[in-house]
Amino acid sequence: MTPDDFDRLQTLMASRAGFRLTRDRMKLAEHRLGPVARREGFETVDAMLASLWAKPVASLGWAVIEALLNPETWFRRDRDSFDTLARELLPALGKARGDRPVRIWSAGCSTGQEAWSLAIAAQEAHVAVEIVATDLSQRALEKGRSGAYTGFEIQRGLKAETMLRWFDQAEDAWIAKAELRAVVHFARANLADAPTDDHRFDVIFCRHLLGDADPARRRDMFDNLERRLVDDGCLFLGPDETPDGDSIAFRAVAGRKGLFVKSAAALRRAA
C-alpha cells in the first residue's frame, strides 16, 4: 500500500462513513484488507485498491470501508452503564411508558454483543423493550443477527450463569435464545446520515464510536442522535467520551460516567 493509497482510503472513510482513519492505522488497514482482496478475487491489496480507484464500484468500496471500521466490542462492555440502565433507568422508563415497550437503540452495534446485553438487562429487569441495533457493516450485522458466538466471544463479559440462561449451546457456538431474539431487530444505518423518518428512542447506546469519527462530522452525528432521542430520553457514550466541544445538545448526568440527557438548549430548539 502506497502513501497515496492510504490518503485515498482516509478520504473514502471520512466522506462515506464519517470515520477518521488515523495514519497510525496504516499497517492495520493493510492487514484488514488482505482478506477482502482475497474474497473479492484480487491477487493483492494493491491490485484491489488500484481497481477501486480506477473504477469505483460501490460494493467493493463498501467492502473496503466495512473492513476498516473498528469492530471491537464485547458483552456488557463498561458494566456500570448496563447496571445503571437495568437498576435505575429501565424500571422508571417502563413505568412511565405504560403499555408501550421502552425503545432502545444500539447505535454502531458492530457484531451485536451490546444489543444482546441490553436485551438481557431488560429481560432480567422484567421491562418490555424493543431494541433496534444498527451498524454500517453488513458483515458485522449478519454476525449480530445470527446471535451465534464462539466460546471465546461469549465469555468475554458474560458470567457463565448468564450465558447458560440466555444462550443455547450448538456444536461450537452459543446462540441467543428466542426470548432475546424476539426483542432485537438488526438493520443497516449510517450515523453520518440525517434521520429520514421521525422514529425516536427512549435510550440510545452509542459507545466508543464518536471518538473515531471525523472531527468535521462529529457535530452532525451528535445532532442526528439528538433528533432520534425523545426529550426525556438518555444517551450512553463510552465512560470516557463526551460531546463537549462538538455539541451543546447534551449535558452530562453527575455521578454516572458516560450518561447524558438533552440540554436545555436542545429542548428549547425542539419547542
Added chain:
Amino acid sequence: MTPRTCLIVDDSRIIRKVARRIVEGLGFEVDEAADGSEALVFCAGVIPEVILLDWSMPVMDGMTFLRRLRALPGGLAPKVLFCTIETRAERIAEALLAGADDYVMKPFDGEILTSKFAEVGAV
C-alpha cells in the same frame, strides 16, 4: 494496602504460568497448586480471595476440591472460578451448582479473565 490473593490450581505448568501473568497484572499476589490435594493443603493454612480451578487433574480433581473447600471453616468466602477445557453446558451448570462463582472455558485470554474477575466482583 495488602495485595489481594489468588490461588491458581492447574496440573499444567504452562497454564499456571499464563494465568499467573494475567492475574498478577490485575494486582493479585499469586500462589500455585498442581492438583486439588495440594490446593486443599494450601487452603487449610490460608484461604485466598480468588481461586482459579482446573477440573480434570491427577490425585484430586477440581470438583472434589471445591466440595471440600466449601466445607472448610471460611471456605465459602473465596470466589472460585473454574477454568477448564470442559465446555458442555451440562457440566458448566454442574460446576455452578456445586458452588463455583463463575466458569472460564479454555482457551481464554487476559480480556476474558479480566471480565470474569470483574463480573464476580473480584476486581
